[in-house]
Amino acid sequence: MAEEPLIIYGVDEFGVATITLNRPDKLNAFTPGMIDLWAGHLQEAGADAAVRVIVLDARGRAFCAGGDTGNLEERARQDAMAIKDSLWRGVHRIPLLMEALDKPTIAAINGAARGAGLDMALMCDIRIMARSATLAESYINIGVVAGDGGAWYLPRLIGIDRALELFWTGRSVGAEEAERIGMVTRVVADDELPEAARSLARSIAAQPLEAVRAYKRITYQSLTLPLATHLDMVSAHSAVLRDTDTHRDLVAKLAAKARKA
Secondary structure, X not given: OOOOOOEEXXXXXXXXXXXXXXXXXXXXXXXXXXXXXXXXHHHHHHHOOOOOEEEEEEOOOEEEOOEOHHHHHHHHOOOHHHHHHHHHHOOOHHHXXXXXXXXXXXXXXXXXXXXXXXXXXXXXXXXXXXXXOEEEOHHHHXXXXXXXXXXXXXXXXXXXXXXXXXXXXXXXXXXXXXXHHOOOOEEEOHHHHHHHHHHHHHHHHOOOHHHXXXXXXXXXXXXXXXXXXXXXXXXXXXXXXXXXXXXXXXXXXXXXXXXXX
Protein backbone atom coordinates (compact mmCIF):
# COMPACT_ATOMS: atom_id res chain seq x y z
CA MET A 1 0.00 0.00 0.00
CA ALA A 2 1.45 3.35 -1.07
CA GLU A 3 2.17 5.94 1.60
CA GLU A 4 0.09 9.10 1.58
CA PRO A 5 1.90 12.24 0.38
CA LEU A 6 3.22 14.66 2.99
CA ILE A 7 0.89 17.28 1.55
CA ILE A 8 -2.55 16.36 0.20
CA TYR A 9 -4.20 18.50 -2.45
CA GLY A 10 -7.75 18.47 -3.74
CA VAL A 11 -10.44 20.67 -5.28
CA ASP A 12 -14.13 20.25 -4.47
CA GLU A 13 -17.19 20.93 -6.59
CA PHE A 14 -17.49 24.46 -5.14
CA GLY A 15 -14.07 25.50 -6.41
CA VAL A 16 -12.38 25.27 -3.00
CA ALA A 17 -8.86 23.90 -3.16
CA THR A 18 -7.51 22.36 0.05
CA ILE A 19 -3.80 22.02 0.83
CA THR A 20 -3.47 19.68 3.82
CA LEU A 21 -0.25 19.21 5.78
CA ASN A 22 0.02 15.47 6.34
CA ARG A 23 2.92 14.69 8.65
CA PRO A 24 0.97 14.36 11.91
CA ASP A 25 3.53 12.13 13.64
CA LYS A 26 6.02 15.03 13.40
CA LEU A 27 3.45 17.74 14.22
CA ASN A 28 3.45 18.64 10.51
CA ALA A 29 6.93 20.15 10.79
CA PHE A 30 7.91 20.79 7.19
CA THR A 31 10.86 19.40 5.29
CA PRO A 32 12.46 20.72 2.08
CA GLY A 33 10.43 18.12 0.19
CA MET A 34 7.21 19.40 1.74
CA ILE A 35 8.12 22.94 0.72
CA ASP A 36 8.53 21.72 -2.86
CA LEU A 37 5.08 20.12 -2.75
CA TRP A 38 3.57 23.18 -1.09
CA ALA A 39 4.98 25.51 -3.72
CA GLY A 40 3.79 23.24 -6.52
CA HIS A 41 0.25 23.09 -5.19
CA LEU A 42 0.09 26.86 -4.73
CA GLN A 43 1.15 27.30 -8.35
CA GLU A 44 -1.40 24.71 -9.46
CA ALA A 45 -4.22 26.36 -7.52
CA GLY A 46 -3.29 29.78 -8.83
CA ALA A 47 -3.31 28.61 -12.44
CA ASP A 48 -6.47 26.48 -12.23
CA ALA A 49 -9.52 28.45 -13.40
CA ALA A 50 -11.75 26.07 -11.43
CA VAL A 51 -10.15 27.11 -8.11
CA ARG A 52 -11.85 30.09 -6.48
CA VAL A 53 -10.64 29.86 -2.85
CA ILE A 54 -7.71 28.05 -1.19
CA VAL A 55 -7.80 26.52 2.31
CA LEU A 56 -4.66 25.49 4.20
CA ASP A 57 -5.25 22.93 6.94
CA ALA A 58 -3.49 20.06 8.69
CA ARG A 59 -4.01 16.55 9.98
CA GLY A 60 -3.36 15.46 13.54
CA ARG A 61 -3.12 17.45 16.75
CA ALA A 62 -0.88 20.26 15.47
CA PHE A 63 -1.18 22.74 12.63
CA CYS A 64 2.57 23.03 12.03
CA ALA A 65 5.54 22.96 14.40
CA GLY A 66 7.63 24.96 11.92
CA GLY A 67 10.72 23.64 10.21
CA ASP A 68 11.89 20.12 10.92
CA THR A 69 14.37 20.15 13.81
CA GLY A 70 16.08 16.91 12.83
CA ASN A 71 18.93 18.72 11.07
CA LEU A 72 19.31 21.77 13.33
CA GLU A 73 22.83 20.82 14.43
CA GLU A 74 23.90 20.27 10.85
CA ARG A 75 22.44 23.60 9.76
CA ALA A 76 24.15 25.36 12.67
CA ARG A 77 27.47 24.32 11.10
CA GLN A 78 26.64 25.77 7.67
CA ASP A 79 28.24 29.02 6.54
CA ALA A 80 26.12 32.14 6.28
CA MET A 81 25.84 32.16 2.49
CA ALA A 82 24.62 28.55 2.39
CA ILE A 83 21.93 29.31 4.96
CA LYS A 84 20.77 32.44 3.14
CA ASP A 85 20.70 30.60 -0.18
CA SER A 86 18.72 27.69 1.25
CA LEU A 87 16.08 30.08 2.59
CA TRP A 88 15.81 32.03 -0.66
CA ARG A 89 15.61 28.92 -2.83
CA GLY A 90 13.44 27.01 -0.36
CA VAL A 91 10.90 28.41 2.08
CA HIS A 92 10.93 31.94 0.62
CA ARG A 93 9.09 30.63 -2.41
CA ILE A 94 5.98 30.24 -0.24
CA PRO A 95 5.43 33.89 0.83
CA LEU A 96 6.28 35.09 -2.68
CA LEU A 97 3.78 32.68 -4.22
CA MET A 98 1.17 33.63 -1.62
CA GLU A 99 1.68 37.30 -2.41
CA ALA A 100 1.24 36.63 -6.12
CA LEU A 101 -2.07 34.80 -5.59
CA ASP A 102 -5.13 36.96 -6.13
CA LYS A 103 -7.44 34.20 -4.90
CA PRO A 104 -8.59 34.20 -1.25
CA THR A 105 -6.60 32.03 1.16
CA ILE A 106 -7.86 30.71 4.51
CA ALA A 107 -5.80 28.99 7.23
CA ALA A 108 -7.66 26.52 9.46
CA ILE A 109 -5.46 26.33 12.59
CA ASN A 110 -6.40 23.10 14.33
CA GLY A 111 -3.58 22.94 16.88
CA ALA A 112 -0.18 24.34 17.79
CA ALA A 113 1.41 26.65 15.20
CA ARG A 114 5.02 27.46 16.00
CA GLY A 115 7.68 29.56 14.29
CA ALA A 116 7.48 29.16 10.54
CA GLY A 117 4.29 27.14 11.03
CA LEU A 118 2.62 30.21 12.50
CA ASP A 119 4.10 32.42 9.82
CA MET A 120 2.59 30.21 7.11
CA ALA A 121 -0.82 30.90 8.65
CA LEU A 122 -0.08 34.63 8.87
CA MET A 123 0.52 34.63 5.11
CA CYS A 124 -3.11 33.67 4.52
CA ASP A 125 -5.79 36.32 4.09
CA ILE A 126 -8.01 34.87 6.84
CA ARG A 127 -7.20 32.66 9.84
CA ILE A 128 -9.77 30.53 11.66
CA MET A 129 -8.46 29.03 14.90
CA ALA A 130 -9.65 26.12 17.02
CA ARG A 131 -10.25 27.12 20.63
CA SER A 132 -7.60 24.72 21.99
CA ALA A 133 -4.93 25.75 19.48
CA THR A 134 -1.92 27.88 20.43
CA LEU A 135 0.41 30.17 18.50
CA ALA A 136 4.03 31.13 19.14
CA GLU A 137 6.80 33.01 17.39
CA SER A 138 9.34 30.62 18.86
CA TYR A 139 12.50 31.53 16.92
CA ILE A 140 14.00 33.38 19.89
CA ASN A 141 14.28 30.05 21.71
CA ILE A 142 17.13 29.03 19.39
CA GLY A 143 18.59 32.51 19.07
CA VAL A 144 17.41 33.37 15.55
CA VAL A 145 14.81 35.58 13.88
CA ALA A 146 11.83 34.74 11.68
CA GLY A 147 13.45 33.96 8.35
CA ASP A 148 10.35 33.51 6.25
CA GLY A 149 8.50 36.81 6.50
CA GLY A 150 6.96 36.54 9.95
CA ALA A 151 8.49 39.88 11.00
CA TRP A 152 6.81 41.44 7.94
CA TYR A 153 3.34 39.94 8.46
CA LEU A 154 2.80 40.03 12.22
CA PRO A 155 3.36 43.78 12.86
CA ARG A 156 0.89 44.56 10.07
CA LEU A 157 -1.75 42.48 11.85
CA ILE A 158 -1.25 43.37 15.51
CA GLY A 159 1.05 46.41 15.59
CA ILE A 160 4.77 46.77 16.17
CA ASP A 161 4.71 46.77 19.98
CA ARG A 162 2.66 43.58 20.34
CA ALA A 163 4.65 41.87 17.59
CA LEU A 164 7.98 42.70 19.22
CA GLU A 165 6.75 41.45 22.58
CA LEU A 166 5.87 38.10 21.01
CA PHE A 167 9.11 37.93 19.02
CA TRP A 168 11.25 38.78 22.05
CA THR A 169 9.55 36.41 24.51
CA GLY A 170 8.55 33.54 22.23
CA ARG A 171 5.57 33.00 24.52
CA SER A 172 2.50 31.00 23.57
CA VAL A 173 -0.70 32.83 22.62
CA GLY A 174 -4.06 31.18 23.23
CA ALA A 175 -7.14 31.49 21.06
CA GLU A 176 -8.92 34.19 23.09
CA GLU A 177 -5.90 36.52 23.07
CA ALA A 178 -5.11 35.75 19.42
CA GLU A 179 -8.60 36.81 18.38
CA ARG A 180 -8.58 39.88 20.64
CA ILE A 181 -5.31 41.29 19.27
CA GLY A 182 -6.05 40.40 15.65
CA MET A 183 -3.67 37.50 15.03
CA VAL A 184 -6.64 35.43 13.89
CA THR A 185 -9.94 36.36 12.30
CA ARG A 186 -12.22 34.03 14.23
CA VAL A 187 -12.08 31.37 16.96
CA VAL A 188 -14.41 28.36 16.87
CA ALA A 189 -14.88 25.18 18.89
CA ASP A 190 -12.39 22.48 17.97
CA ASP A 191 -14.98 20.20 16.43
CA GLU A 192 -16.45 23.07 14.41
CA LEU A 193 -13.18 24.12 12.74
CA PRO A 194 -13.29 21.98 9.56
CA GLU A 195 -16.84 22.96 8.73
CA ALA A 196 -16.28 26.61 9.66
CA ALA A 197 -13.36 26.85 7.25
CA ARG A 198 -15.22 25.01 4.47
CA SER A 199 -18.39 27.06 4.97
CA LEU A 200 -16.52 30.36 4.77
CA ALA A 201 -14.54 29.20 1.74
CA ARG A 202 -17.68 28.11 -0.08
CA SER A 203 -19.53 31.33 0.73
CA ILE A 204 -16.65 33.34 -0.76
CA ALA A 205 -16.39 30.95 -3.72
CA ALA A 206 -20.06 31.63 -4.49
CA GLN A 207 -19.41 35.35 -4.95
CA PRO A 208 -18.57 36.92 -8.35
CA LEU A 209 -15.05 35.62 -8.99
CA GLU A 210 -13.47 38.63 -10.66
CA ALA A 211 -14.79 41.04 -8.04
CA VAL A 212 -13.41 38.82 -5.27
CA ARG A 213 -9.99 38.74 -6.93
CA ALA A 214 -10.05 42.48 -7.59
CA TYR A 215 -10.88 43.17 -3.93
CA LYS A 216 -7.82 41.21 -2.85
CA ARG A 217 -5.56 43.10 -5.24
CA ILE A 218 -6.82 46.58 -4.36
CA THR A 219 -6.85 45.91 -0.61
CA TYR A 220 -3.23 44.79 -0.42
CA GLN A 221 -2.01 47.33 -2.97
CA SER A 222 -3.71 50.13 -1.04
CA LEU A 223 -1.34 49.52 1.90
CA THR A 224 1.54 51.03 -0.07
CA LEU A 225 -0.27 53.59 -2.26
CA PRO A 226 -1.24 57.23 -1.75
CA LEU A 227 -5.00 57.80 -1.70
CA ALA A 228 -5.09 59.50 -5.10
CA THR A 229 -3.22 56.59 -6.71
CA HIS A 230 -5.53 54.09 -5.02
CA LEU A 231 -8.62 55.93 -6.27
CA ASP A 232 -7.22 56.05 -9.79
CA MET A 233 -6.57 52.31 -9.63
CA VAL A 234 -10.01 51.38 -8.26
CA SER A 235 -11.73 53.48 -10.90
CA ALA A 236 -10.06 51.28 -13.51
CA HIS A 237 -11.06 48.09 -11.67
CA SER A 238 -14.62 49.36 -11.34
CA ALA A 239 -14.85 50.17 -15.02
CA VAL A 240 -13.58 46.72 -16.03
CA LEU A 241 -15.93 44.92 -13.63
CA ARG A 242 -18.94 46.92 -14.78
CA ASP A 243 -18.16 45.88 -18.34
CA THR A 244 -18.74 42.17 -17.63
CA ASP A 245 -21.66 39.84 -18.22
CA THR A 246 -21.59 38.91 -14.54
CA HIS A 247 -22.25 42.50 -13.49
CA ARG A 248 -24.97 43.00 -16.10
CA ASP A 249 -26.72 39.76 -15.11
CA LEU A 250 -26.67 40.67 -11.41
CA VAL A 251 -28.00 44.17 -12.12
CA ALA A 252 -30.78 42.70 -14.27
CA LYS A 253 -31.78 40.33 -11.45
CA LEU A 254 -31.83 43.18 -8.92
CA ALA A 255 -33.93 45.32 -11.26
CA ALA A 256 -36.39 42.48 -11.84
CA LYS A 257 -36.68 41.91 -8.09
CA ALA A 258 -37.31 45.62 -7.51
CA ARG A 259 -40.06 45.66 -10.11
CA LYS A 260 -41.82 42.79 -8.32
CA ALA A 261 -41.64 44.50 -4.94
